[in-house]
Amino acid sequence: MSYFAFVISVLMGVGSLSFAYAGEGFDLVARGLLVLGALWLFAGKQRWVWFSTIALLISVSLAGFGLWIELSSGWMISGALGALLAWDLTDFMRRLRFAPLMDDLRALERRHLTRLTIVTVVGVLLASIAMLVRVEFTFEWIMLLTLVAVLGVTQLVSWLRRR
């Protein structure tokens, strides 16, 4: 069940980005994304958990880049979301491998996928609202985001120092 969801997520993530890039004539990037998708599926089969992190970073970077060059934001969100789900499911499948077969893994998988679906729906909803509203970067927004960013970086630095 989880592996099936993982395959769907990879196809959704990489497919969305690839479709958007191909539509705007970036064939090389689109083909590269398809290769990334194939590699990601292969890595999933081979249980290379580390590959998912790299693939997630590449996918999010390309989604961000796509937004910057004014590609369809819907496809970009769909691509980033698919990558997030695939990344999550890779780690979940790794954790499931610790469990013996006699455990009720189906119930665990069901609960995990339900939670993931809820988070996805809420995330997409909020993202869609944000895009529909088309947040204008007024001075207030810039101040707020700058404040959040500074606070965040401070927290991040203190967290790293604690570690």
Next chain:
Amino acid sequence: MSRTFLLILIIYALLLAGLATLHGDFVGLALPFIVYLLVGIWRSPEKLDLDVHRTISSERAVPEEDVVVRMDVTNRGADIEELLLEDGYSPALSVRDGSPRHLLSLKKGESFSWNYTVHGPRGGYAFEALKAEARDHFGLRLSSHQVPARSELFIFPPLTRLKYVTIRTRRTRVYSGTIPARLGGPGVEFFGLREYQPGDPPRWINWRASARHDETLYANEFQQERVADVALVLDGREKTNRFRDGRSLFEHSVLAAASLADAFLLQGNRVGLLHYGRYLDWTFPGYGKVQRERILQALAHAQTGGSPVFSGLEHIPVRFFPAHSLVVLVSPLGGDDLDTLIQLRARGYQIMVISPDPVAFELAYLPGAASVKLAARVVRMERNLLLKKLQRAGIQVLDWNVALPFDQVMKHRLGPPPPLFHAVGGRI
């Protein structure tokens, strides 16, 4: 890189990119990641409060016997979405059935129980703690805890029950037992004649001897049977026990020591054990079932080891053994052990050597080539010569070919004398 850290990095990268490019869609792109992170943190596990109880079906087992370990875990804290439980058992044990590890969700107040079956070689094994790892469903936060639940499992050496081991010692203790004490008194075996004294049972009167003398009655005297001090010395030296390809005679020696200790203690004797290997491990002499347990536990832990100090038997601490007691050495023997054993004998100890035969043991694994046979003959002659020298020094030697069962060899050499032997008045 931690998953939480990666998510935070992505979120801030997107927010900063939005700021840098003055593009609001970046905030929208960051939102699913923010939701994912917040849900993960919101559902992250609190401090674990687990009540763990472990039950072992048998705390004393024999090698390769199945032992069922039952674990009962109760969650006294908050709900746990994903809990990985792993019982900490010794890596020397093998799991035959079930699993020591489980992944589950555990709500507050809920309990989870499971069984798994282990088996293993001789040894003493400690089950220290249960490892518990709690996570949220997204695996962002981990709370790990070792819940103490100490149990012990002893896998004793396989014990061969010996019905009777005939021993003679120079000195016995005051308590009655089964070893002839070379003293007249109450007993079973005829010892001598003495003048009848008031209070002697009339059936002790020897009428035939009394008839030969006027006005004097003679009574039979019997040999007193008492208990003795026995010191078992188990040779755990690497150089005498280890052979090619990791084969070892030590397990046979341990079996012999365990069986002898059991037999001596059953006969009521006071038995101590000295494991002579990498170091000296002395089990103080004692009687009965408690002492049997102590000795078996010491034997369960016994391993071979090499040490330059204890490479020869000359460091056997004789002060541990009561004077004139019986010292039983279980050892394959080396050529340089002869002098030490003769010195021990000269100090007045009664010595018995139970020697698992290393020549026959090693030969069973070697090819039957002519050169091997010739070498075996030479080594066999050397060993026979060593054993003969020991016997000439008054040391009782039992050469044990480990292909034969120990009880069979003991019965043949040190078992009770046949009834016919008694009937003709024979003495051992």
